[in-house]
Amino acid sequence: MCHRNAPLTETGRLRRARCVVEDRWPLRRAAERFQVSVGCAKRWADRYRCHGEAGMVDRSSRPHHSPRRVPTRTERRIIKVRVLRRWGPARIAGLLGLNPSTVHQVLVRYRINRLAHMDRATGRVIRRYEYNEPGGLVHVDIKKLGNIPDGGGHKIHGRATGSRHSTRSQPIANNSTSSRAKLGYAYLHTALDDHSRLAYTEILPGETKTIATAFWKRAQAWFAAAGIEIQRVLTDNGACYRSRPWKEALNKAGISHKRTRPYRPQTNGKVERFHRTLLDEWAYAQPYSSETQRRAALPSWLHDYNHHRHHTSIGGPPASRVSNLSGQYN
Known part of the structure; x- marks a missing residue:
C-alpha cells in the first residue's frame, strides 16, 4: 500500500499545489522539490485553483464523449x-x-x-454443486479410445499413409492375403471425487459388468488408502452400471448409487470434463509410436494431475483438498 504522504497521493498533490498557488513557488522549483515533472506540477496546481482540495482526487479515465461507440x-x-x-x-x-x-x-x-x-x-x-468433503460423491464413467498401431498412426505418417493404420483393419501378412487384424479399442475407466477432483483411471479391455465391477473395487481401495470414505457414486445408465454385480459391490460397501437422467451427460459433467483434459494433455498431446508407449505415459500424467497440476475451479491441484495424500511432494 502506498504511503499517504507520498508525492503523488492526495496529500502530496495538495502540498505541491499549495506551494505553487499560495506560496508562489516557480513550477520548476516545485517539480524538483517533489521529484515530479513540470507538467505534473502545473496540472495539479491548475486543478487546485479551479476546485480546491476536491481537485486532488483521482478522476475516471473514461472519456467524456465516445463518438465511435x-x-x-x-x-x-x-x-x-x-x-x-x-x-x-x-x-x-x-x-x-x-x-x-x-x-x-x-x-x-x-x-x-x-x-x-x-x-x-x-x-x-x-x-x-460441489460436495463439502471428499467422498461425498464420486463420479464414474468410461471413455472409449482407439488403439494406436505399432509404428504410429496418422499423427506420425499423415492422413494419407496413416489411413491403413485405422482402427477398422490393418494388414497382418504379406500383400497376397486379405486377412486383417482389428486394432480394437482401449476403455478408460475413471472414478473422480466431486469435492477434490482427485482421479483414479485404468485402461481396460472392455466395459462389461465384470470389468466395471472389478475396476470399482480397486478404485474404492485406492480412495480408501488416500483417507477418503465414499458415500455416493454417480454413473450414467450404462448396462454395466445397472448389473447385479455392480449393485452388490456398492451395497456391500454401504454406498448409495445415483444415476444421471437419460441423455443428460452434463449431470456427470466433472468426469466428462476430466476425460476431455485427459485426451488433450495425454492421449493426443504427442505423436506416440505405439499403444504401449501411450499407455506407459498415463501413470506419470495422472500423478501430475492429482498432485501438481493447477485446477482452475478449486484454485490448486486436487491433492490440496485431500489431507496426507501419499506422493504429494514427489
Whole structure:
C-alpha cells in the first residue's frame, strides 16, 4: 500500500499545489522539490485553483464523449441475439456484420459475456454443486479410445499413409492375403471425487459388468488408502452400471448409487470434463509410436494431475483438498 504522504497521493498533490498557488513557488522549483515533472506540477496546481482540495482526487479515465461507440440500436440487437439464441461473439458478429471484438465489448459492458452458467439448449440456469468433503460423491464413467498401431498412426505418417493404420483393419501378412487384424479399442475407466477432483483411471479391455465391477473395487481401495470414505457414486445408465454385480459391490460397501437422467451427460459433467483434459494433455498431446508407449505415459500424467497440476475451479491441484495424500511432494 502506498504511503499517504507520498508525492503523488492526495496529500502530496495538495502540498505541491499549495506551494505553487499560495506560496508562489516557480513550477520548476516545485517539480524538483517533489521529484515530479513540470507538467505534473502545473496540472495539479491548475486543478487546485479551479476546485480546491476536491481537485486532488483521482478522476475516471473514461472519456467524456465516445463518438465511435456502437449505436444503442445495434447494442439492443446484440443483446437480443445473445438472450434468444445464446450465441458467442463470433456468431453474433457474423449475423449482424460486426467485428467479434466489438460484440464482446458490448456483452462485457452489459455483463452478459459468460454462458458458463446457462444451458445453451434450453436457456435454463445450470445448477452447479460441489460436495463439502471428499467422498461425498464420486463420479464414474468410461471413455472409449482407439488403439494406436505399432509404428504410429496418422499423427506420425499423415492422413494419407496413416489411413491403413485405422482402427477398422490393418494388414497382418504379406500383400497376397486379405486377412486383417482389428486394432480394437482401449476403455478408460475413471472414478473422480466431486469435492477434490482427485482421479483414479485404468485402461481396460472392455466395459462389461465384470470389468466395471472389478475396476470399482480397486478404485474404492485406492480412495480408501488416500483417507477418503465414499458415500455416493454417480454413473450414467450404462448396462454395466445397472448389473447385479455392480449393485452388490456398492451395497456391500454401504454406498448409495445415483444415476444421471437419460441423455443428460452434463449431470456427470466433472468426469466428462476430466476425460476431455485427459485426451488433450495425454492421449493426443504427442505423436506416440505405439499403444504401449501411450499407455506407459498415463501413470506419470495422472500423478501430475492429482498432485501438481493447477485446477482452475478449486484454485490448486486436487491433492490440496485431500489431507496426507501419499506422493504429494514427489
